[in-house]
Amino acid sequence: MLEFFKNLLDTDFMPHGHCYYWRSEIVGLHVISDGLTALAYFLIPFALVHLARKRKDLSFNWIFWLFGAFILACGTTHLMAIWTLWHPVYRLEGLIKAITALASIPTAVMLLRLVPQAVALPSQAQLREANQALELEVTERRAAEESLARLNSDLETRITESKADLERSNQDLQRRTNEVEALLTHAPIGFAFFDRDHRYTRINHVLCEINGLPESAHLGRVMSEVLPVNRSTDPILAEVFQTGRAVEREVAGETPKAPGVTRYWWAGFFPIQERDQPVSGAGVFVLEITDRKRTEHSMALLSAIVSSSEDAILSKDLGGVITSWNRGAESLFGYSAAEAIGRNVTMLIPEERLGEETDFLERLNQGQHVNHFETVRKRKDGTVLHISLTLSPLVDTNGKIMGGSKIARDISNRVKNREALKAVNRDLRIANEDLSQFAFAAAHDLREPLRNVRAYTEFLTELYPEDPDQKIQWAKTVIAEGVQRMDDLLSGLLDYTRLGGSEQEIFVGVDVSLAVQGALRNLEQMIETSSAQIAFGALPVVPGNEHNYVQLFQNLIGNAIKYRGTETPRITICAEAKGRDWLFSVRDNGIGIAQEYHGRIFGVFKRLHGKEIPGTGIGLAICQKIVERYRGRIWVESELGKGAKFLFTIPALASEVADRNERK
Numbered sequence: 001m002l003e004f005f006k007n008l009l010d011t012d013f014m015p016h017g018h019c020y021y022w023r024s025e026i027v028g029l030h031v032i033s034d035g036l037t038a039l040a041y042f043l044i045p046f047a048l049v050h051l052a053r054k055r056k057d058l059s060f061n062w063i064f065w066l067f068g069a070f071i072l073a074c075g076t077t078h079l080m081a082i083w084t085l086w087h088p089v090y091r092l093e094g095l096i097k098a099i100t101a102l103a104s105i106p107t108a109v110m111l112l113r114l115v116p117q118a119v120a121l122p123s124q125a126q127l128r129e130a131n132q133a134l135e136l137e138v139t140e141r142r143a144a145e146e147s148l149a150r151l152n153s154d155l156e157t158r159i160t161e162s163k164a165d166l167e168r169s170n171q172d173l174q175r176r177t178n179e180v181e182a183l184l185t186h187a188p189i190g191f192a193f194f195d196r197d198h199r200y201t202r203i204n205h206v207l208c209e210i211n212g213l214p215e216s217a218h219l220g221r222v223m224s225e226v227l228p229v230n231r232s233t234d235p236i237l238a239e240v241f242q243t244g245r246a247v248e249r250e251v252a253g254e255t256p257k258a259p260g261v262t263r264y265w266w267a268g269f270f271p272i273q274e275r276d277q278p279v280s281g282a283g284v285f286v287l288e289i290t291d292r293k294r295t296e297h298s299m300a301l302l303s304a305i306v307s308s309s310e311d312a313i314l315s316k317d318l319g320g321v322i323t324s325w326n327r328g329a330e331s332l333f334g335y336s337a338a339e340a341i342g343r344n345v346t347m348l349i350p351e352e353r354l355g356e357e358t359d360f361l362e363r364l365n366q367g368q369h370v371n372h373f374e375t376v377r378k379r380k381d382g383t384v385l386h387i388s389l390t391l392s393p394l395v396d397t398n399g400k401i402m403g404g405s406k407i408a409r410d411i412s413n414r415v416k417n418r419e420a421l422k423a424v425n426r427d428l429r430i431a432n433e434d435l436s437q438f439a440f441a442a443a444h445d446l447r448e449p450l451r452n453v454r455a456y457t458e459f460l461t462e463l464y465p466e467d468p469d470q471k472i473q474w475a476k477t478v479i480a481e482g483v484q485r486m487d488d489l490l491s492g493l494l495d496y497t498r499l500g501g502s503e504q505e506i507f508v509g510v511d512v513s514l515a516v517q518g519a520l521r522n523l524e525q526m527i528e529t530s531s532a533q534i535a536f537g538a539l540p541v542v543p544g545n546e547h548n549y550v551q552l553f554q555n556l557i558g559n560a561i562k563y564r565g566t567e568t569p570r571i572t573i574c575a576e577a578k579g580r581d582w583l584f585s586v587r588d589n590g591i592g593i594a595q596e597y598h599g600r601i602f603g604v605f606k607r608l609h610g611k612e613i614p615g616t617g618i619g620l621a622i623c624q625k626i627v628e629r630y631r632g633r634i635w636v637e638s639e640l641g642k643g644a645k646f647l648f649t650i651p652a653l654a655s656e657v658a659d660r661n662e663r664k
């Protein structure tokens with residue numbers, strides 16, 4: 001075998017052309033035929049390999065590769081047939097044929113095995129048919145796909161729409177929730193919700209405030225735990241759960257916010273339930289109506305007072321037409337309500353006073369009041385009566401004046417009394433003046449005989465210079481003292497009567513510090529002996545007459561020294577502005593005055609002491625007369641043993657009052 005391959009290319013035989021005797025036509029025929037066959041055999045594998053490579057999708061692709069190899073081998077045998085015509089390499093030719101045989105046998109076997117499968121392969125027509133069917137199917141499928149796509153897009157549109165719907169509903173729901181929340185937060189109404197066990201599940205701040213308890217004190221509890229005193233609402237809630245119907249009613253009770261105080265509410269309990277389902281909860285709204293109830297109560301009271309009042313109370317519109325008429329008006333004017341209402345008030349006014357009504361209506365229109373206007377009106381029977389009228393504008397809830405209310409009081413008796421009083425006063429003033437003149441004349445005339453008594457006492461002493469018993473001397477002293485006292489009393493009385501009443505004098509401005517200084521000068525000796533300390537600050541200028549103020553302060557300071565205690569007298573004089581007045585005070589550290597004598601000491605000749613402290617009991621009466629002359633008031637604040645403080649007011653000068661008002 002090895003030998004065979006060693007001699008593979010040996011040409012130790014006769015070339016094949018010898019067999020053909022080198023006859024050119026035969027040799028040529030063989031060469032051309034074999035050459036063309038070989039060429040064809042070489043070209044075919046190329047075509048097959050090209051096809052196999054390009055159409056990898058073909059079934060049995062590998063068979064083309066096998067055919068390619070087989071045909072290529074066949075081609076080589078034809079080529080070798082040409083070569084061996086001249087070169088007798090029959091061993092190589094045989095080998096190539098063997099290779100070709102080796103290639104052809106598996107190819108033939110494989111082809112045979114392939115035939116049933118190849119037979120099973122659809123024919124062109126079948127393929128076309130199948131293709132058409134496929135195309136139909138594709139078209140149908142495409143149509144189906146399109147309709148599916150349409151359905152899909154429809155579905156998507158619907159989903160998008162439902163999503164938008166859902167979003168809208170969500171937004172609506174959110175908006176409603178917000179609205180309800182805002183209502184619960186901002187409405188001035190209390191709200192609460194209860195679960196099936198009647199326990200609070202929600203409560204707003206208004207109701208918390210009404211109850212006076214925080215939210216935490218309610219949630220999870222029933223009403224009887226939260227408001228143990230207030231039991232009237234429990235049955236209402238139970239009724240709502242039982243009947244499924246809303247209940248509204250006025251309730252009254254107490255709350256921890258105001259223990260012991262009855263308050264009123266308008267409460268509405270309502271069920272919470274799905275349609276046809278049992279009540280799953282309940283709610284309540286609570287409106288505080290305590291103020292309204294109280295107003296109603298006081299209105300009822302007021303209306304009872306008005307209707308039972310003895311005063312005539314009536315109202316009229318802006319045209320003067322009577323709109324209401326109480327029982328007092330019926331009895332005062334004699335018209336019944338039915339007769340009076342709708343008629344004009346001028347029916348009550350005497351002709352000569354009709355102008356008053358025009359004036360009243362004008363004032364009403366301007367919102368002005370008329371207070372205690374005294375006038376005359378006529379009754380139904382024509383008789384006239386004196387009345388005091390008070391007129392007030394009546395305004396509606398918008399503040400618009402819609403008429404006026406009139407209260408008329410019968411003052412016929414008062415007018416009669418006043419007239420009588422005036423007459424008495426006139427008589428009294430005359431009597432007073434007479435008395436004053438008499439007192440003045442008496443005091444003046446009595447001093448004359450007193451002077452005689454004093455002179456004749458002196459004369460008696462001269463007549464009897466020797467008096468062994470000293471009896472004349474003693475009698476003379478008693479008489480002299482009595483005369484002196486009488487003289488003091490008479491001169492005090494004279495001072496008092498000289499002051500006169502509070503006639504309209506033209507008062508000039510008096511500098512009170514100058515008046516005080518004048519008084520101190522007059523009291524110089526007294527101050528020196530008692531070592532009294534007197535202090536006063538800035539004092540104002542007031543209306544009056546300087547002499548009066550000197551007299552006033554002299555009496556008060558003199559008393560403060562005279563009624564001193566064991567300590568050195570200390571006196572303070574002050575003045576302060578008080579409303580339209582000046583308030584003066586003279587304070588001392590003397591013996592003081594017991595409370596029960598505070599009023600009495602200002603009377604003429606009223607004294608609390610005997611001879612041990614000299615005095616006439618007329619000083620404070622003079623002080624009072626002076627102060628009252630200027631329309632002021634005087635009084636004392638004191639306790640026995642604790643000093644005294646005399647206070648008096650004097651109206652300030654008009655310019656000063658104006659200044660004060662401006663400063664305000």
Ligand code: ADP
Nearest residue numbers: 559560563592601607608615616617618619620
């Ligand atoms: P009299 O001349 O007695 O002082 P007044 O009218 O001045 O008369 O006083 C009346 C009485 O008031 C006095 O008698 C005295 O008892 C009492 N009184 C007046 N001022 C004072 C005072 N500052 N302190 C204590 N008592 C006083």
